Amino acid sequence: MLRLxxxxxxxxxxxxxxAEQAFVAEHAGPNATGARSAKDIAEAYHIPPQLLxxxxxxxxxxxxxxxxxxxxxxxxxxxSAANISAFEVIRAIDGPxxxxxxxxxxxxxxxxxxxxxxxxxxxxxDSITDLLAGIKIADLIEPTDHLPAAMAGxxxxxxx
Amino acid sequence: MLRLxxxxxxxxxxxxxxAEQAFVAEHAGPNATGARSAKDIAEAYHIPPQLLxxxxxxxxxxxxxxxxxxxxxxxxxxxSAANISAFEVIRAIDGPxxxxxxxxxxxxxxxxxxxxxxxxxxxxxDSITDLLAGIKIADLIEPTDHLPAAMAGxxxxxxx
DNA sequence: CCATGTACGACCATTTCAGTCTTGCTTCCG
DNA sequence: CGGAAGCAAGACTGAAATGGTCGTACATGG
Numbered sequence: 001m002l003r004l005x006x007x008x009x010x011x012x013x014x015x016x017x018x019a020e021q022a023f024v025a026e027h028a029g030p031n032a033t034g035a036r037s038a039k040d041i042a043e044a045y046h047i048p049p050q051l052l053x054x055x056x057x058x059x060x061x062x063x064x065x066x067x068x069x070x071x072x073x074x075x076x077x078x079x080s081a082a083n084i085s086a087f088e089v090i091r092a093i094d095g096p097x098x099x100x101x102x103x104x105x106x107x108x109x110x111x112x113x114x115x116x117x118x119x120x121x122x123x124x125x126d127s128i129t130d131l132l133a134g135i136k137i138a139d140l141i142e143p144t145d146h147l148p149a150a151m152a153g154x155x156x157x158x159x160x
Numbered sequence: 161m162l163r164l165x166x167x168x169x170x171x172x173x174x175x176x177x178x179a180e181q182a183f184v185a186e187h188a189g190p191n192a193t194g195a196r197s198a199k200d201i202a203e204a205y206h207i208p209p210q211l212l213x214x215x216x217x218x219x220x221x222x223x224x225x226x227x228x229x230x231x232x233x234x235x236x237x238x239x240s241a242a243n244i245s246a247f248e249v250i251r252a253i254d255g256p257x258x259x260x261x262x263x264x265x266x267x268x269x270x271x272x273x274x275x276x277x278x279x280x281x282x283x284x285x286d287s288i289t290d291l292l293a294g295i296k297i298a299d300l301i302e303p304t305d306h307l308p309a310a311m312a313g314x315x316x317x318x319x320x
Numbered sequence: 321c322c323a324t325g326t327a328c329g330a331c332c333a334t335t336t337c338a339g340t341c342t343t344g345c346t347t348c349c350g
Numbered sequence: 351c352g353g354a355a356g357c358a359a360g361a362c363t364g365a366a367a368t369g370g371t372c373g374t375a376c377a378t379g380g
Contacts, residue, residue, distance in 0.1 A: 002162060002163075002164055002250070002254065002257040002258075002288070003162075003257065003258050003260060004162055004260060005367090005368070005369085006368080006369065007368080007369080009260055009277065012277050012281075013276070013277050016276065016277060037324080037325060037326090038325080038326080039324095039325085048369080048370060048371085050370070050371060050372080051369070051370055051371085053325095053326075053327090054327095054328085054370095056326090057326075057327060057328075060326090060327095061327095067325095067326060067327090068325085068326080068377095068378090069324090069325055069326045069327085069376075069377040069378060070323095070324070070325060070326080070377055070378025070379055071323065071324045071325070071377095071378060071379045071380070072324080072325085072378090072379070073324075073325050073326065073377085073378075073379090074325075074326085075326090086284075090162070094162070097162040097163065098162075098163050100163060100164060100169055116173070116176065116300075117169065117172050117173050117176060117300055120295070120299060120300050121172075124246075124291060124292065124295065127291055128162070128288055128291070131284060131287055131288070131291075132284065135280070135284065139280060140276075140277060140280050165336090165337065165338085166337075166338065167337080167338080197355080197356065197357090198356080198357080199355095199356085208338080208339060208340085210339070210340060210341080211338070211339055211340085213356095213357075213358085214339095214358090214359085216357090217357075217358060217359075220357090220358095221358095227356090227357060227358090228346095228347085228356085228357080229345080229346045229347055229348095229355090229356055229357045229358085230346055230347025230348050230355070230356060230357080231347060231348040231349070231354070231355045231356065232347090232348070232349095232355080232356085233346085233347070233348085233355075233356050233357065234356075234357085235357090321380100322379105322380095323378100323379095323380090324377100324378085324379085324380105325376100325377080325378085325379105326375105326376080326377075326378100327374100327375080327376075327377095328373105328374090328375085328376100329372105329373095329374090329375105330371100330372085330373085330374105331370105331371080331372075331373100332369105332370085332371075332372100333368100333369090333370085333371100334367105334368080334369080334370100335366105335367085335368075335369095336365105336366085336367075336368085337364100337365085337366075337367090338363100338364090338365085338366095339362105339363085339364090339365105340361100340362080340363080340364100341360105341361085341362075341363100342359100342360090342361085342362100343358100343359090343360090343361105344357105344358080344359085345356100345357080345358075345359105346355100346356080346357075346358095347354105347355085347356080347357100348353105348354090348355080348356100349352105349353095349354090349355105350351100350352095350353095350354105
């Protein structure tokens, strides 16, 4: 439970892949855009190509990727990898995230009076949002290791 | 997406309700245990009674509630409301939470080599776990308002 | 013009969720 | 004792979300 979908997983992987490609392109000629076809990415991660294609289209529609059709076309990051957050990716693919079913778009609980739990949970929701918003695609490259630290531990305490 | 199930919602509501009852029981005679039947709780929140019953059974099996059969039976908190975390409730009902499909019980990614995303996400996972573990049932009572503060904001930053 | 690639909608199988039904056991109380 | 109140637990069902496929159309570079 509380897991994100495989699509979101795939999306993050693809973004990471493109970020790496953009990085190498940066060190190549000016015509190397770092664009890769959906098929390439799918093969690199053994993801069903058609599915990945749809995900990338979604991401492009959300403005996180730029697409270029035709021969030698493909996708590339629309912005720097440091400016794309995991939150944006997840929201683009899985839609707005609400930890509890109570919280709708309007912030109103359908069980008007009786659902007294939603307010505290909304805080949790916001925290997770902030957490994910703080994680950029750029943070996903590099073999991790030295990045945890601040992420675990007593991040929060509710005062009563 | 990234939402918890209705069952977990219901479970939290029920726990909160029992916490409140335990509180009033505390101020009553020694024989007032604060135990309430599943039906009572279900009616208070307009939850399908049978469904709530199953949830409460799960919670009892997990050791968060104590049950007492027979006339005037019902459920009561097994511990103080300040010692039961939202995380325990959610895990008891929805099972262990793993934010990404990659992370299995064994911590191994089924896509051995190619899934390079899982390590950073595991940190996120841990953060959310900690976040939920820090929220106690006792924090859910009281008409909220003055409790947010620390929960929103720059909780985390990944160093690179 | 054709190979390569994106765009997009329809479709399908499987799983998960939410909820119901049924049956059985336990305890209290008259 | 016996019945009512209450928990325990498994089978079952309908609906929705997920994961994935297919087919077709459009764009573009050589």
